[in-house]
Amino acid sequence: MSDRQELNRNLAQMLKGGVIMDVTTPEQAKIAEQAGACAVMALERIPADIRAAGGVSRMSDPAMIKGIQNAVSIPVMAKCRIGHIAEARILEAIEIDYIDESEVLSPADDVRHIDKTKFNVPFVCGARDLGEALRRIGEGATMIRTKGEPGTGDVVQAVRHMRKMQSEIRKIVSLREDELYEAAKEIAAPLDLVKYVHENGKLPVVNFAAGGVATPADAALMMELGAEGVFVGSGIFKSGDPAKRAAAIVQAVTNWQDSKLLAKLSENLGPAMVGINADEIETIMEERGK
Amino acid sequence: MRVGVLAVQGAFAEMAAYWRKKGADTFEIRQLADLGRGMDLLALPGGESTVQGKLLKDLGLFDPIKKLIEGGLPVFATCAGLILLAERIDDPGRRDDTRPEKWFGVLPVAVKRNAYGRQLGSFTTVGKWDGISDTTMTFIRAPSITTVSDGVEVLSTFDGQPTSVRWRNITAFTWHPELSATA
Numbered sequence: 001m002s003d004r005q006e007l008n009r010n011l012a013q014m015l016k017g018g019v020i021m022d023v024t025t026p027e028q029a030k031i032a033e034q035a036g037a038c039a040v041m042a043l044e045r046i047p048a049d050i051r052a053a054g055g056v057s058r059m060s061d062p063a064m065i066k067g068i069q070n071a072v073s074i075p076v077m078a079k080c081r082i083g084h085i086a087e088a089r090i091l092e093a094i095e096i097d098y099i100d101e102s103e104v105l106s107p108a109d110d111v112r113h114i115d116k117t118k119f120n121v122p123f124v125c126g127a128r129d130l131g132e133a134l135r136r137i138g139e140g141a142t143m144i145r146t147k148g149e150p151g152t153g154d155v156v157q158a159v160r161h162m163r164k165m166q167s168e169i170r171k172i173v174s175l176r177e178d179e180l181y182e183a184a185k186e187i188a189a190p191l192d193l194v195k196y197v198h199e200n201g202k203l204p205v206v207n208f209a210a211g212g213v214a215t216p217a218d219a220a221l222m223m224e225l226g227a228e229g230v231f232v233g234s235g236i237f238k239s240g241d242p243a244k245r246a247a248a249i250v251q252a253v254t255n256w257q258d259s260k261l262l263a264k265l266s267e268n269l270g271p272a273m274v275g276i277n278a279d280e281i282e283t284i285m286e287e288r289g290k
Numbered sequence: 291m292r293v294g295v296l297a298v299q300g301a302f303a304e305m306a307a308y309w310r311k312k313g314a315d316t317f318e319i320r321q322l323a324d325l326g327r328g329m330d331l332l333a334l335p336g337g338e339s340t341v342q343g344k345l346l347k348d349l350g351l352f353d354p355i356k357k358l359i360e361g362g363l364p365v366f367a368t369c370a371g372l373i374l375l376a377e378r379i380d381d382p383g384r385r386d387d388t389r390p391e392k393w394f395g396v397l398p399v400a401v402k403r404n405a406y407g408r409q410l411g412s413f414t415t416v417g418k419w420d421g422i423s424d425t426t427m428t429f430i431r432a433p434s435i436t437t438v439s440d441g442v443e444v445l446s447t448f449d450g451q452p453t454s455v456r457w458r459n460i461t462a463f464t465w466h467p468e469l470s471a472t473a
Binding site for chain 2: 003006007008010011013014015016017018030033034035036037038039069072073074075076092095096097098120121122247250251253254255258261
């Protein structure tokens with residue numbers, strides 16, 4: 001592994017125990033930073049609006065991303081389309097701190113992901129299970145998140161992905177060493193990474209939850225299931241009192257084991273995002289990119 | 291030795307592992323009750339100082355921890371931890387509750403946040419730390435120490451600027467010994 005990959009894994013380690021928030025304006029970015037976000041995701045439209053608008057969804061305007069970079073001191077992330085090497089290069093050129101090669105945007109390549117080892121800037125990618133996570137890490141991703149079903153406010157997919165990943169990790173740990181070859185083949189993952197999971201009982205990179213997190217309780221649930229931090233997309237700025245909700249989710253991630261505190265944090269947050277049930281929607285984003 | 295690791299946000303797991311490797315017992319500090327468990331050293335890990343500082347205040351940890359440090363409790367701090375300790379924070383952006391002129395303000399140095407730029411400016415270098423050569427130093431969106439007061443011992447430098455210091459009960463780094471584990 002190159003020094004750059006190591007440094008990029010290290011940055012993700014600094015984000016752990018934190019909340020990464022979707023923002024669309026410098027104003028929102030400031031609110032997020034003041035509420036305790038450990039990073040922000042700059043994008044023109046949050047997933048709920050991307051879903052509502054339909055059509056092709058692309059990388060955000062670099063001018064808009066720069067405006068957010070200038071507004072905050074915490075790391076700024078931005079999304080490129082799956083397989084869109086040129087969008088990723090543009091984001092690298094404006095010195096983004098992390099690129100999310102994201103299924104929330106329309107995929108540019110329906111088969112391949114970007115060879116992320118060719119970049120100096122770090123990448124986070126979504127994964128629904130262990131095989132998908134290890135394939136992305138093999139391509140150079142230095143951070144993984146669940147895919148969830150973005151923009152729904154429904155946490156069910158994120159729970160499914162995190163539970164599946166954790167249970168597959170436990171299974172790999174329990175195998176005999178000579179069974180790892182077949183296991184790697186079964187989940188279509190690089191053998192060296194399967195061996196790493198066998199020896200360490202975890203992914204070689206940081207693993208966050210994403211998709212449908214809308215309340216402090218949702219965030220605490222994902223931490224309970226093994227997430228090392230949480231992305232909150234539409235859940236904050238589609239709610240009644242974004243600043244208060246954001247701050248409450250930040251505290252919930254730190255003290256997810258303290259139910260009395262969670263009860264207090266959940267009080268009087270105003271209306272949560274309305275949300276749609278993930279099984280009532282037509283565009284299934286989590287299936288983009290495998 | 292018993293080490294309390296501030297675990298409100300950031301690389302607290304790596305910091306705890308670093309101290310366990312040195313033979314210490316560690317526990318996490320996430321809320322006020324945890325401070326009652328008693329410790330011989332407080333470790334402040336890397337992460338985002340804006341988040342850690344805000345959570346310290348929101349969780350009522352800020353004043354009690356400040357008192358412990360002022361009372362002489364040994365402190366080991368890296369990156370964001372150093373920013374929390376510094377007497378002055380140079381931050382070219384706006385000032386507010388998450389970007390104040392100082393947090394604890396107990397270490398007489400000035401620091402500049404994100405001094406080497408964004409993530410593309412992160413780097414590793416090998417140098418001398420506290421007399422030990424060939425120490426790997428990992429800088430992640432690191433701050434720099436711009437001025438040190440008299441009596442502050444400089445333990446390592448990069449480009450002529452101090453990158454780790456010792457003062458009374460405090461040892462603090464702009465880089466991450468817990469990530470490379472040679473220091």
